[in-house]
Amino acid sequence: YAAVPGHGGGGPRTTPRGPQYRGGPVDLAELIASWHRDGTVDGFHLTPVEPLRDLERLVNGTVSLLQHRGLFRTFYPGSTLRDHLGLARPANQYAVAQEAS
Template structure:
């Protein structure tokens, strides 16, 4: 469908293609159309809603408000982890780490230390054997003995 056929200040037309006719992100397409219809959004409002997070939940607020929103989703079983995508880097990430993470730690929702030095150790996974350790290539062994 040509975007020029979508008047900005009107709701999505009834004759949109079905999910079967879409190539690409079919489920995202369906979610967006359902959102627009459920909330009776105009095309302009839909663009405004999706522009920042491409359909993912976005929110802003004080550090306490941000921590509250994360906790609400976590406690409600809506998420088991989060991708933090601040609008400005690196200052937005620094603000999150310095101001929101301590609140989440106080609430027991974010670790205060890791249990190991590596991700594998943190999850208690055994380190796999190195298939190359102790088995030098024959040409390297002969070079080593010649030296």
């Protein structure tokens, strides 16, 4: 996100996919951490502009720095999406129907 001076600079650059950050992984991690600290955000969707170049920087740079600060998970607690989101398993509607008959 280039709208914040000192974090990629050059002013905002808006694309059809939203604001685009231009800077290094350390500055991006610091920007995300500052927004989190200020209560501005509670999550992000980061999409590499050029996957061959940017994906490695995001994963091994920004994400690892955020993990070190405790702002990005280092593991998932379960093996399903339901587990990851902490959702209870709903009652089986067919098991209830069998008990009633």
